[in-house]
Amino acid sequence: MTATTAPVRGARARSAFSKRNVLPWVFLAPGLLLALVFKFLPMGKGVWLSFFKVRPFLGDHWVGLDNYTRVLTDHRFQEAIGHTLLLGLGQSLGAIAVGFALALLLEGQARSLKIVRTAVFLPVVTATAVVGEMWRLLYYPTSDGLINHGLGLLGLGPTQFLDNPDTALWATMVMSVWMLAPYNMVIILAGLAGVDRTLYEAAAMDGVSLWQRLRYVTLPAIRPALGIVLTLAAIRGLRVFTEVYVLTGGGPAGSTEVWMTRAYTLGFTRNDIGGASAASVVLLCVTLLLTVTVNYFRKRGDAR
């Protein structure tokens, strides 16, 4: 519109600044400005600090890649990699599976189903600190603890969920799945709502089994929803922190130590800001790589 009214002379030079080109940036300005000042600037500064021994009052001291080599060769960080991958992968896949099952179970229009859905969604709206506090009580390691009491009714002995290094990571994973599954459920439910009903009808006429119907009708139709769930999982799977911090603090014997709890200890207990920054930068790079990969496969899958 603007371009047509503009004089022909110099139109080319001015088109770059024409209203149509500037307008989107006006709308984007607040978001980009806030992100720049409060996200990217600190991130840049964090990358910068990762090359220093940080001592605000004595002057930072350039150490080059020392922080990185220190972090990457620290055996506790190396152990944390395994835990992070296992926990990140386990909680993501578990939450997707449980979320999918819940969605299949709770799909429908009935009022009672809506109530059940609302109730099941509760863990998502609860602060992680609260959830952690609750699960520490649920996991209470004697037969008086709620879960152990339940196990007792089934004739199973009390389990030291959090104090046993063989079970602590799994116990943490169960809590994470519990927190994340309802979130995924809602996204998958949304995907299910978009499935063309006539396909189900046609499938019924062809006399296919329930399993085939799920496999060949439902799954392809909810691919986009699953794609979203996967992307979110990639973004937050590896930066798992609060869940572990509030539940076990990384213990016992470091058996639930993940990358971020280690970085946190480095930064806030040992006052090693440079090392903590280096660890965080490593994590950020890996997350970025993972997200790009997931998105690449998503796009490729969709194009097919």
Added chain:
Amino acid sequence: MGDRRRSRRPAATLAVAGLLFATAACGSGSDSAGSGDPNTLEVWTRSNPDPAATYERVFAAFTKKTGIKIDYQPVINFDQQLQSRASTKDLPDVMINDTALMGSYQSQGLLKRIDPADIAGGDQIDAKTWASTVGTDGSHYGIPYSRQAMTLMIRKDWRERLGLPQPRTWQDMLTLAKAFAGDDPDGDGRKNTYGMVVPGSAQNGYAAWWGASFLWQGGARIIEPTKDGGYRPVVDSAAAVRSVSWLKKNLFCTSDNAVIQPGALTAITGNATNFQDGNAGMYLTGPYNIATFDQALGKDKFEVVQAPAGPAGNDVLADGENIYFGARTGKTEQEQALAAFLVSPEGQRLAMTGKSQPVVRIPVNSTLDAATVHSDPRWGVVQKAYEDASVQFPNAPDFAPIKQDTADALNAIFTYCGSDVRAGLKELDDTLAGDLKDQDLLK
């Protein structure tokens, strides 16, 4: 059409945004007014609300006496907050916090040097106590304020019901713990009690804090000073192996797990509340808990005794609080006046009495006696433990990484019952050597 109007709207938006920033500026401006005032000191302590009330009383008395105002902040997550403030080079003027943190703060350059002669009445603090605030460079970086030593809290009513004596040795303590766990000391017919409370998590170094007393009692140390002003790790000594093995075998890796409270390996002091909840019989801990236990259990239900002796005596971990001056705050005179008041008999007495929890436990002022001022003989036990049988963590080096690594190692050794204690401690020794080397203190 509408082009001009459209172009005005973004301008209006920007104006609004600018206004918001301006409002924010006003908000912060009025907030920080106090810190610029030369006659106001910002003081931080690591305190919960109850002890904070005591501090408030003390500072009010100081302001009344000197006219210097105190902007007092009880900060609970002290070190996170301090990191954040340090990054903007805006430290509080005066901080009162753990003795063991001095080396850490000093190594970051957060503290002012202190000359004991500048503190009026500083000569009433004895030389041994002053010596604990000397940094690695030989200067003082803190002023002693309060001292304490760990003591053993025992459920007196339980012990008497079972007809057992106060424990004098590790073996006595173990026997008592087993009886508390197995012989139904509360008489309710259910097996729901535990021998002793252990905050055994590695988080924030709790396992090292609790375990230190047992290392001392076994004749072991974590690091020790060398003749040429450095330090060396000594945690793989035979004495250390013996002590840790004893703890592991008798407390953590027992057949029925009831000697210590369930969940001990992930317990921090915040959730190791079994003693005050009334289902555990013993707790080796600091005397500040006396007030909490008085309230939760009742004065008559528990007793405070010196820790039982191990193979090398009954030394316990001693610690306490120092007064620190934040670097570059430029109110030295006022800070010194506050410090002088805080260590004076009047200041110390105020902090030891009153309704809320005492913030001075064992006075550093040698003219005062703990049991008399607290008017409670139990504090005499604490004072005796502190004076006769206690060892502090070395305060001069940055002890934070050393404590954390020690806690990590102890927690791991206690967790894996099949592990080799000697190998675990050897590994810790190597790690600590690395920590000391990072600080250029390894000799």
Added chain:
Amino acid sequence: MSAPAIDPVRAPVPTARTSNSAKAARATPARFDTALGWSDRPGVARCLRILLCAIAIGVFAVPFLTIVSGAFTTHASGSSLSFVPHDSTWQNFEVAGERGIWDYFTNSLVIAGGALLLQLAVSVLAAYALARHRFRGQALVLTLFMLTMMLPEEVIAIPLSLVLGHVPVVGLDLKGTAWGVILPLGAWGFSVMLLTEFMKDIPTEIEEAARLDGVGEFRMLWQVVLPLCKPALGVAGVLGFVMIWDQYLLPLIASKDPTDYTVTVALSILRTDPEVGSGVVLAGALIALVPSLIVYLLLQRSLVTGIAAGATKG
């Protein structure tokens, strides 16, 4: 609902679908209404479904009763916890109150309210540009917003604390003000992407008709596009609120002193305080839970439909 567009087949008029889907569904037999073909008629399948629903509620909702029961029990501990309080008492709330939980609660409300408004406004504006305009660097901008979700807060805590102490160019000190928490929460990639996806599917005809009537850009956004985005705003509102309410490290580093803390920070402090038992922590937890619950119940209708409309499109 979050990520970049992946353009599956687009429904022609998707915004209309949500309201009509219920009616449309009635037309087909119920057993074609769900992926598993659940039937409304009594039978084994129905019994099984009711049983499974009961289990789902038991697993995901019933544990919350422990918070309620613990909050009203004098000496709550893991060994004595049940779904009903033994001795109803307000004592835990009184202790939590003495520890200033209500002040922190007020701080939280101010911060959550302000940050949510800012976040929604920022996201709506950005999403409008991303969805309804074509310009150079679009993909880059989207990636940048996505990057804001990837930064672990713990990573940028210390540098962010520097920035908050002295905001570049303007040189303000935001520490100790609510703005110190609100402004960093303004740009949240998730809600930008969610709203972008949603806005992309509003038919261009509506917009073009309005443009012919001479409607300006801001009025277009406010009066034409936004009303059509209500469900998506519901999603962004609920999840944004939860995200803001859950913040722990940011309020901590943005505070000048403990009076600036939020209820989530206070809760973590109560947890590590040996002087109070689990009961007080749970009382605090219950207090902290209520606002999220209210926001969720208020917005949950649009939450489910919003996610539905957003996700099916990609």
